[in-house]
Amino acid sequence: xxxxxxxxxxxxxxxxxxxxxxxxxxxxxxxxxxxxxxxxxxxxxxxxxxxxxxxxxxxxxxxxxxxxxxxxxxxxxxxxxxxxxxxxxxxxxxxxxxxxxxxxxxxxxxxxxxxxxxxxxxxxxxxxxxxxxxxxxxxxxxxxxxxxxxxxxxxxxxxxxxxxxxxxxxxxxxxxxxxxxxxxxxxxxxxxxxxxxxxxxxxxxxxxxxxxxxxxxxxxxxxxxxxxxxxxxxxxxxxxxxxxxxxxxxxxxxxxxxxxxxxxxxxxxxxxxxxxxxxxxxxxxxxxxxxxxxxxxxxxxxxxxxxxxxxxxxxxxxxxx
Amino acid sequence: xxxxxxxxxxxxxxxxxxxxxxxxxxxxxxxxxxxxxxxxxxxxxxxxxxxxxxxxxxxxxxxxxxxxxxxxxxxxxxxxxxxxxxxxxxxxxxxxxxxxxxxxxxxxxxxxxxxxxxxxxxxxxxxxxxxxxxxxxxxxxxxxxxxxxxxxxxxxxxxxxxxxxxxxxxxxxxxxxxxxxxxxxxxxxxxxxxxxxxxxxxxxxxxxxxxxxxxxxxxxxxxxxxxxxxxxxxxxxxxxxxxxxxxxxxxxxxxxxxxxxxxxxxxxxxxxxxxxxxxxxxxxxxxxxxxxxxxxxxxxxxxxxxxxxxxxxxxxxxxxxxxxxxxxxxxxxxxxxxxxxxxxxxxxxxxxxxxxxxxxxxxxxxxxxxxxxxxxxxxxxxxxxxxxxxxxxxxxxxxxxxxxxxxxxxxxxxxxxxxxxxxxxxxxxxxxxxxxxxxxxxxxxxxxxxxxxxxxxxxxxxxxxxxxxxxxxxxxxxxxxxxxxxxxxxxxxxxxxxxxxxxxxxxxxxxxxxxxxxxxxxxxxxxxxxxx
Numbered sequence: 004x005x006x007x008x009x010x011x012x013x014x015x016x017x018x019x020x021x022x023x024x025x026x027x028x029x030x031x032x033x034x035x036x037x038x039x040x041x042x043x044x045x046x047x048x049x050x051x052x053x054x055x056x057x058x059x060x061x062x063x064x065x066x067x068x069x070x071x072x073x074x075x076x077x078x079x080x081x082x083x084x085x086x087x088x089x090x091x092x093x094x095x096x097x098x099x100x101x102x103x104x105x106x107x108x109x110x111x112x113x114x115x116x117x118x119x120x121x122x123x124x125x126x127x128x129x130x131x132x133x134x135x136x137x138x139x140x141x142x143x144x145x146x147x148x149x150x151x152x153x154x155x156x157x158x159x160x161x162x163x164x165x166x167x168x169x170x171x172x173x174x175x176x177x178x179x180x181x182x183x184x185x186x187x188x189x190x191x192x193x194x195x196x197x198x199x200x201x202x203x204x205x206x207x208x209x210x211x212x213x214x215x216x217x218x219x220x221x222x223x224x225x226x227x228x229x230x231x232x233x234x235x236x237x238x239x240x241x242x243x244x245x246x247x248x249x250x251x252x253x254x255x256x257x258x259x260x261x262x263x264x265x266x267x268x269x270x271x272x273x274x275x276x277x278x279x280x281x282x283x284x285x286x287x288x289x290x291x292x293x294x295x296x297x298x299x300x301x302x303x304x305x306x307x308x309x310x311x312x313x314x315x316x317x318x319x320x321x322x323x324x
Numbered sequence: 325x326x327x328x329x330x331x332x333x334x335x336x337x338x339x340x341x342x343x344x345x346x347x348x349x350x351x352x353x354x355x356x357x358x359x360x361x362x363x364x365x366x367x368x369x370x371x372x373x374x375x376x377x378x379x380x381x382x383x384x385x386x387x388x389x390x391x392x393x394x395x396x397x398x399x400x401x402x403x404x405x406x407x408x409x410x411x412x413x414x415x416x417x418x419x420x421x422x423x424x425x426x427x428x429x430x431x432x433x434x435x436x437x438x439x440x441x442x443x444x445x446x447x448x449x450x451x452x453x454x455x456x457x458x459x460x461x462x463x464x465x466x467x468x469x470x471x472x473x474x475x476x477x478x479x480x481x482x483x484x485x486x487x488x489x490x491x492x493x494x495x496x497x498x499x500x501x502x503x504x505x506x507x508x509x510x511x512x513x514x515x516x517x518x519x520x521x522x523x524x525x526x527x528x529x530x531x532x533x534x535x536x537x538x539x540x541x542x543x544x545x546x547x548x549x550x551x552x553x554x555x556x557x558x559x560x561x562x563x564x565x566x567x568x569x570x571x572x573x574x575x576x577x578x579x580x581x582x583x584x585x586x587x588x589x590x591x592x593x594x595x596x597x598x599x600x601x602x603x604x605x606x607x608x609x610x611x612x613x614x615x616x617x618x619x620x621x622x623x624x625x626x627x628x629x630x631x632x633x634x635x636x637x638x639x640x641x642x643x644x645x646x647x648x649x650x651x652x653x654x655x656x657x658x659x660x661x662x663x664x665x666x667x668x669x670x671x672x673x674x675x676x677x678x679x680x681x682x683x684x685x686x687x688x689x690x691x692x693x694x695x696x697x698x699x700x701x702x703x704x705x706x707x708x709x710x711x712x713x714x715x716x717x718x719x720x721x722x723x724x725x726x727x728x729x730x731x732x733x734x735x736x737x738x739x740x741x742x743x744x745x746x747x748x749x750x751x752x753x754x755x756x757x758x759x760x761x762x763x764x765x766x767x768x769x770x771x772x773x774x775x776x777x778x779x780x781x782x783x784x785x786x787x788x789x790x791x792x793x794x795x796x797x798x799x800x801x802x803x804x805x806x807x808x809x810x811x812x813x814x815x816x817x818x819x820x821x822x823x824x825x826x827x828x829x830x831x832x833x834x835x836x837x838x839x840x841x842x843x844x845x846x847x848x849x850x851x852x853x854x855x856x
Contacts, residue, residue, distance in 0.1 A: 192709055192710055193709055194705040194708050195708060197694060197697075197701055200687075200689075200694075201687045205683070205686070208685055211678055211684050272687070272690070
């Protein structure tokens with residue numbers, strides 16, 4: 004029984020504050036960073052700058068959407084960075100057959116990795132962290148076998164996909180926003196989304212309720228793989244080059260950070276897409292702020308670490324309730 | 325050092341080795357032990373029994389240093405002691421063999437036997453040759469022949485248990501505690517185990533034996549202590565306590581008590597169809613079920629009786645596809661169902677309300693609404709999109725019909741009371757329009773008012789034509805709620821009580837019956853409830 008005699012008034016208040024902080028802290032963080040930058044960073048408030056920030060955050064956000072699904076199912080997908088590399092290799096290999104075919108092949112590559120991840124997890128019972136670690140290593144290796152070194156991508160359609168815009172909004176940003184809306188819709192409105200949350204919250208209960216646990220898990224990792232492949236394609240278009248050595252390096256960590264900071268608990272059962280978007284933006288703004296104030300890049304990583312710890316702390320405090 | 329046949333000093337039979345007096349232990353909201361006196365004597369096999377929540381595990385954990393006593397004291401070897409950790413108890417000479425083997429699966433059998441006290445050769449290196457030889461001898465002494473160099477995990481569970489036992493008896497133990505040691509053993513291994521236990525007794529070791537298998541208790545134990553609700557209700561020589569009395573002590577129901585009708589909310593008998601809605605035939609699961617067959621007709625409640633560990637939950641799970649059987653068939657409304665698949669069982673119309681409501685039933689983080697709609701979701705969707713309006717209607721209907729008390733459909737299920745959680749689970753299954761409901765302890769851990777409501781609901785459901793399988797440790801509930809009671813013991817059906825034979829008395833007799841006397845007391849009656 005909880006002791007209500009001491010601080011009986013303050014505890015619920017503290018709980019409420021923590022809950023609000025976990026649910027909306029990330030949005031608050033974004034707002035604070037925006038205000039700080041508007042006040043102190045020269046040339047921050049310009050269309051050009053916002054455009055740059057948005058284009059840079061788009062691939063991270065797209066990967067994080069898939070990661071949110073994996074984490075919501077009480078799993079994780081470490082292979083996303085390698086899937087980006089694989090998709091850029093496949094893209095430049097098949098570009099000779101036309102852009103659309105190359106795009107299709109690249110995304111199919113991501114789906115194939117997702118099927119492999121899902122099958123290992125759902126049928127063989129390998130822990131998600133181990134299964135996707137295996138594919139993380141294998142995927143990067145395969146990408147380098149397919150395309151051993153950096154190769155320029157000289158396709159006009161690709162170039163316009165990477166740098167073009169519609170009514171001043173870059174295609175990359177439009178695609179990222181569209182995908183975020185799509186994933187949010189999937190989580191909220193589809194049978195798959197509901198089943199995913201139930202499986203993430205209580206796998207034994209989901210199983211006894213007759214849910215198609217294996218099918219749902221495979222689909223989760225297929226979504227994550229496909230989204231990572233799309234992110235790889237878009238990053239390639241923006242850089243107008245395929246670089247399987249470095250593309251997507253440490254992307255899994257950025258994506259996990261965005262998801263966790265956005266309030267999706269690592270224990271599964273909950274997926275917050277709005278929070279994930281804000282989480283990705285927060286990390287991007289944090290990086291930009293530190294760079295613009297001439298702090299070394301290593302500071303960015305330390306700042307990221309602090310944000311992750313704060314987010315996990317808030318989640319843990321709440322879980323203890 | 326590891327010889328099991330040698331004697332460890334002169335056996336001092338009869339003197340108290342380990343005892344507790346006035347032992348009390350509380351956990352938040354639970355009084356687990358209350359004024360417990362218990363004495364384990366040298367050269368004596370002492371049975372410790374009781375149903376769920378009786379306090380056996382807590383008592384053992386206090387004896388082995390896992391928990392500290394709340395009140396009272398532990399006396400070991402004539403002086404008051406306080407074991408700060410399980411290791412301290414082990415060093416003092418108290419060995420415990422748990423139900424689940426707690427050894428290192430990847431290490432060799434010999435390494436496991438000698439873990440922490442390996443024989444050393446020159447330079448302080450492990451003398452593997454000696455270790456392997458002594459391990460081999462020790463296991464042979466227990467009738468186990470295995471290659472002691474192989475990793476432990478390659479052995480069967482029974483053999484692993486024997487390794488644990490060999491380890492326990494080889495460390496100069498004065499007290500050996502065995503927690504359901506036979507639950508995963510073959511009959512041949514059980515015989516070996518009993519020989520070892522008798523040998524331990526001969527060496528003056530005090531053995532504390534926890535089991536639910538009555539036959540075993542009478543075969544191997546000298547003394548018995550029965551716990552119920554944290555208190556000792558009986559202690560004395562087992563030979564002086566007949567089986568029926570033992571069962572009635574465990575269950576807390578007196579033989580020959582005038583049955584007070586109307587304490588439960590059950591109306592009594594139902595008019596069952598003559599047609600079987602569920603036929604389970606010869607369900608067999610290794611170590612758990614031994615050819616269980618039962619039939620449920622539409623509109624009747626069939627009770628499943630038996631002690632803890634008799635295979636009641638396993639039977640329900642095997643029928644519901646949650647426990648893949650090694651053999652056996654399940655037929656629902658004349659159509660065979662693929663066993664070992666929950667979705668297949670659910671499609672056929674079989675729904676299970678699991679015993680562990682919190683871990684296997686509810687999805688605590690989701691709302692009442694999502695929990696109710698969970699199983700029926702595909703049917704409430706179109707092209708993979710959830711039809712919210714239809715879900716709202718279904719949820720509204722069942723929240724009203726089952727009188728679910730929540731602040732609203734969007735409250736998290738984890739925040740509801742136990743009774744309301746149970747109703748949410750019932751709603752989840754009723755939304756599937758099932759033919760058979762398997763209810764495993766549907767009223768356990770819920771308050772009296774909610775209990776009555778759930779009992780009334782079960783009645784109504786049977787009247788509506790569902791076939792219901794009711795598992796309950798509450799004898800009164802089982803007897804008053806069921807039209808027939810199938811009695812299980814050690815994973816097999818020992819008797820079926822029908823008609824007027826559905827009484828607590830008969831049920832306890834069936835549970836207590838010796839193997840030879842089984843199956844002769846069934847009263848043949850016409851199929852179906854024919855009263856009222």
